[in-house]
Amino acid sequence: MRVKSTNNCIRKPHEDGMDMVPPSDVQIVISDGNTIAAHSSVLSSASPVLERMIDRSRKGWNSDSTIRILGVPSDAVIAFVQLLYSSWMATLSSPEIEDVMDQHCLQLLAMSHKYRVPWLKRSCEAAVAVQLTPDKAVDVLKLAKLCDAPRLYQRCMQLVAKDFLAVQESDGWKFVQRHDTVLELKILQFLEDSDERKKRWKQQRAAQQVYQQLSEAMDCLQHIFTDGCTQTREPCTQSDSCQGLRSLIQHFATCNKKLAQAGGCLRCKRAWQLFRLHSSTCNELKHCKVPFCSHFKTKTQAEKSDKTWRLLAKKVATAKVMSSLASRTRPEVVAKSCAKYMRRK
16 A cells, blocks of 8 residues: 655555565555555445445446545545455554544545545544534534434534523524524523423432422331330431421320311421321331321222322332342342342243
8 A cells, every 4th residue: 555645644565574575456546646555355345335436437438447545635645545454454553543532533524424434433523522612513513414424423513502692602603593594492491401401401410409398207107106206305317307306206296286177287288298298108908007008009099199199109119129229249249140140040
């Protein structure tokens, strides 16, 4: 593989001690008018597109096995051929490949897509993503769309959404505003969807925190009435919310207001709802010591509870399970998984 140029940056195969390499049989014409002498077997095995180009050149009038890779800087084409050879005979070391990627990753991405070299395309996507900056995000976004690179396209969109103020100052964004209305609308739609996702995520996180707090309150209720925590006035060491819940239960036991009255005691209503929620998540059949547990279970069996309440009980039970799984140590989880697997055997 030789380049007829004064600046020969492609290493010849025999320079690596490979003396039995056959002579080149293909000439690649590049933009500066020079040619790269290469081997059809290497190019054909690396790219089906180059294979068809070589076959067509041999069937022409001249039959000179000449193909053209134009419209790309000559150094990028040389780097492309280098990488094709490196996959075949390991002529480049890792630092050299990284240096080539740093210099020509955008052009290499376009060529690897055009000539269908999947492994090189994936490497170029990763290299471009590492070098991505807000001022280049829109330009790379257009290239990713043309080269059918969905992961790089998504990465560009995420960067645009993250730092849109800096993206607005880039030449790429100004060009899109003037000449590519479709892409501009897609970017603006993505920004709007991203804001909506953030809002939903915050709402879901806030709701999950509420479910987690209710789950802890259920555990605290069980602890108070099972371990007799109501008999002590000292702060509980097992739960931070135990003291507040004990105060609520004590108020519930001594309050003279009726729950059913209009404008009744809000604290008593809150305690009543906690007792009801406990019964919806309690697995004890007969011996639960939490007040009103059996009462609410019997009432639930007699009449169907509303969907909202069933959903709340399900969310709280799920939060309780997730909390217990998160608190386990890894060896315990692994041991239980192994035991479960052995039982299946």
